[in-house]
Amino acid sequence: MNENAKSSVSVYAAIELSKSTWLVAVLSPSSDRVKLRQVRGGDTAALVGMLESTQASAAQIDGCPTEIVVCFEAGYDGFWLARFLRKRGIRTSVLDSTSFPVNRRSRRAKTDRLDAESMVRMFRSFDQGDKTVCREVRIPAPEEEDAKRLDRERLQLSAERTRHVNRIRALLNLHGIRQVKALWGGDWRKWLQVVRTADDQPLGKFLAAELSREFERLELVHAHIRDLDRQLEDGLKDGTLCIPNVDKVHRIATLKGIGRLSAVLLVSEVFHRQFAIESVWRAFLAWHQVRMQVGL
The missing domain is CATH 3.30.420.40 (ATPase, nucleotide binding domain)
Structure with missing residues (x-):
């Protein structure tokens, strides 16, 4: 029927x-x-x-x-x-x-x-x-709906990464440590062993243990984000990323200040919808112009 x-x-x-x-x-x-x-x-x-x-x-x-x-x-x-x-x-x-x-x-x-x-x-x-x-x-096809998991999971992981970074900074700031190393990679275990508080004391045993667990979680989140980024790039290259109008991703990604992830997010979550195309495109260009002016 x-x-x-x-x-x-x-x-x-x-x-x-x-x-x-x-x-x-x-x-x-x-x-x-x-x-x-x-x-x-x-x-x-x-x-x-x-x-x-x-x-x-x-x-x-x-x-x-x-x-x-x-x-x-x-x-x-x-x-x-x-x-x-x-x-x-x-x-x-x-x-x-x-x-x-x-x-x-x-x-x-x-x-x-x-x-x-x-x-x-x-x-x-x-x-x-x-x-x-x-x-x-609009009801998406199962493959199209599944493809959205990449950018949606990455947004969740980015928020989780921010929480771990803020927690590590807050714990260290309690002891006057403002310069934090290895947040974005590196040997954080070695750094925790040598870092000293602002009053020249070693980290407390329980504080060091808590920081180690936070760094371990952060390290895992970094690994998951890298894995998602690889999947995204591979899907765009071999055409297996089943979002509608994938050609728009490549066009939007050529705009200054917009990466592939942002382009995928815009196409999969916004530009697949039934809007008055001209008005949406003008609004998008205006948003992008303001974004560049304020340096975002």
């Missing part, structure tokens, strides 16, 4: 995902009343069975061919469920929750039931042509 095809009558279902329970709000064509169903979190067989049963019941009531149309919010569960449902002929959309309209004049209770009911009504309007009520998220 073509995932973009629509029958004359549609049953809409919005899934509120959580670890223990999947709450499904169903809106039939013959009624404006939202019905709620529950399946155990992760039980895809029960979910598909419930959706197919709902579709069959609606077809029997309306007396015409009926399709089931499903949506859920992008988030912790990723995109695997959308791919799973689409493979089984169920038209599925993933919605950007930040695009949902919010009534700022009044405070509303937030529960899974209310969220699911609101989402299914909003999705029906969206599917029937009102594109102002929410925004659909």
